[in-house]
Amino acid sequence: xxxxxxxxxxxxxxxxxxxxxxxxxxxxxxxxxxxxxxxxxxxxxxxxxxxxxxxxxxxxxxxxxxxxxxxxxxxxxxxxxxxxxxxxxxxxxxxxxxxxxxxxxxxxxxxxxxxxxxxxxxxxxxxxxxxxxx
Numbered sequence: 001x002x003x004x005x006x007x008x009x010x011x012x013x014x015x016x017x018x019x020x021x022x023x024x025x026x027x028x029x030x031x032x033x034x035x036x037x038x039x040x041x042x043x044x045x046x047x048x049x050x051x052x053x054x055x056x057x058x059x060x061x062x063x064x065x066x067x068x069x070x071x072x073x074x075x076x077x078x079x080x081x082x083x084x085x086x087x088x089x090x091x092x093x094x095x096x097x098x099x100x101x102x103x104x105x106x107x108x109x110x111x112x113x114x115x116x117x118x119x120x121x122x123x124x125x126x127x128x129x130x131x132x133x134x
């Protein structure tokens with residue numbers, strides 16, 4: 001799972017670029033599965049991604065059962081063959097972490113880059129950390 005140290009986040013968006021590059025081979029932060037927000041008033045940055053909630057509301061909201069949890073300690077999985085692009089999972093997420101990828105018309109969420117999260121690798125201030133679930 002990812003752990004966020006928002007006090008270290010500089011708002012550089014390298015994590016978003018690394019994520020989109022890994023998944024789509026393009027530098028497109030809007031297609032990232034991790035997101036950085038910066039408050040214009042204070043410049044305070046915050047990084048956030050899917051928490052893979054134990055009782056994930058996005059799973060229950062999916063009318064075609066495209067979102068599953070393979071194992072208890074694994075990130076949520078989205079079957080893109082089953083996903084019909086309805087977007088019901090997006091408002092169901094209490095954290096705003098579930099995203100809709102417009103080019104593919106499919107839901108996307110953090111999948112930990114198959115066990116090697118690129119956001120962690122390219123976050124130079126170390127605001128994103130990978131921890132095994134216990």
